Amino acid sequence: MxxxxxxxxxxxxxxxxxxxxxxxxxxxxxxxxxxxxxxxxxxxxxxxxxxxxxxxxxxxxxxxxxxxxxxxxxxxxxxxxxxxxxxxxxxxxxxxxxxxxxxxxxxxxxxxxxxxxxxxPQALREHPEKLALLEFAQYAPPTLVTRSAAAIRAFHAEQRDIILKPLDGMGGMGIFRVGPDGLNLGVIIETLNRHGQCTVMVQRFLPEIAQGDKRVLLIGGEAVPFCLARIPQGGEVRGNLAAGGKGVAQPLSERDWALARAIGPQLAARGLLLVGLDVIGDCVTEINVTSPTCFQEITDQTGFDVAARFVDALEQALG
Missing domain, CATH: 3.40.50.20 (Rossmann fold)
Known part of the structure; x- marks a missing residue:
């Protein structure tokens, strides 16, 4: 009806x-x-x-x-x-x-x-894009959130291959990879933490990024059955479409479904009708709640109407 x-x-x-x-x-x-x-x-x-x-x-x-x-x-x-x-x-x-x-x-x-x-609005405020991950650390790669240059250096010494990113970035903006040689780590820290004035997120580099940074959409707490794998191109470390990544829609894996079932209902209960999980390999790297995207790419490649699913959920929420 x-x-x-x-x-x-x-x-x-x-x-x-x-x-x-x-x-x-x-x-x-x-x-x-x-x-x-x-x-x-x-x-x-x-x-x-x-x-x-x-x-x-x-x-x-x-x-x-x-x-x-x-x-x-x-x-x-x-x-x-x-x-x-x-x-x-x-x-x-x-x-x-x-x-x-x-x-x-x-x-x-x-x-x-x-x-x-x-x-x-309260849920948006309480789940900023990067920091929402802290609550679900068991599903994330080893992660550090800090202003401290010394802490970042220690994390690099332990993990050897890391990704650094600002907390307020989007679309791959300001993301750096530092490998085992530590090349340019000092200047990257200075650029991101502005000599200790800004907090930075650091994560272990996940080589599975070569298969894509997957956007898993949760609508009303339930996963859309297809995700968009954003695959880095031309030697880039970033899969973001805004950074030139190639978007390939694919069915959710068993691990994707498990992550969605573990996280989706909790976030939906807090008033987050639409959420985008970023998944690399088996790990959630970010939880996006402001304006998750990839509706049209998934629909164009699979025929699954993501927008229709969203409006169904919106109408149901309105009663």
Whole structure:
């Protein structure tokens, strides 16, 4: 039975920057419109609150045209209360910086006023992309989180081959590999920790990256049966699509399913409707909750409609 039409607000980056051939937020919106839901859009910068009133957004009605070059039409900007929508989709891209943090507080106030926000703002705040992994360390490679250059050097001496990355990066930004020779370790530490001012994540290098950094999508706590293996190209250590990796969709392995069953229900119970696990070999290396991607790549290569699965879960959550 078809769900009743809903009013949906999507908080996302500027539409003009979307690459609709592969954008997961676009796929969500297209499926929502196909089902007859009424769409509006704003950016995180459009959220605002003033005492005596509800949290509002300078939002615009959105219509997708179906034309690749002129793919959307928007109405006039108007101040709309978030609580007047049936659902608010928080799909602003990382980095998880101070402005993102402030946006989650505005969204949480909107929740107090009656809005339904997906993913839940408190859960977004409590599961920053890299550090969410700490709770599930039994599924992760040996990992260190520190500002200390000495601790990083000791970790390298123990593990011999390591990956270093900033906590606020995305798309493979700022990721370095240092092998057994320790070449450039000092300058890499200085670059990432800024002489002890910034916290860094360090992990043992996993050679299984050659087979891909797999994105396993969890929707409503359950795994999509296909993942996207992002395979490094041209001598790169990074598989991220933004860093030139090749995306190959494939069925989940038994280990992928086991990881999804172990982690998915816990995160869903906290209000995380959509989660992206990054899996290399047998290990989870990151847990992505802000704006997980790879919907269209999986759908295009396998025929499994990820966006339809997501909207099914959203409609079910709304009741």
């Amino acid at each position: 078809r769900a009743q039409p809903r009013r949906l607000l999507c908080v996302a980056d500027a539409l003009a920057g979307f690459k609709i051939a592969k954008d997961s937020t676009f796929a969500m919106l297209r499926e929502c419109q196909r089902r007859g839901h009424e769409l509006a859009v704003c950016t995180a910068a459009d959220l605002h609150w003033q005492s005596g009133g509800p949290v509002q957004a300078w939002a615009q009605a959105l219509e997708l045209t179906g034309h690749p070059s002129d793919w959307y039409r928007v109405g006039a900007r108007s101040a709309l209360a978030l609580r007047d929508f049936d659902a608010v989709l928080m799909r602003a891209d990382p980095p998880f910086d101070s402005e993102y943090f402030y946006a989650t507080h505005l969204l949480q106030q909107a929740e107090r006023e009656g809005a339904r926000v997906f993913n839940r």
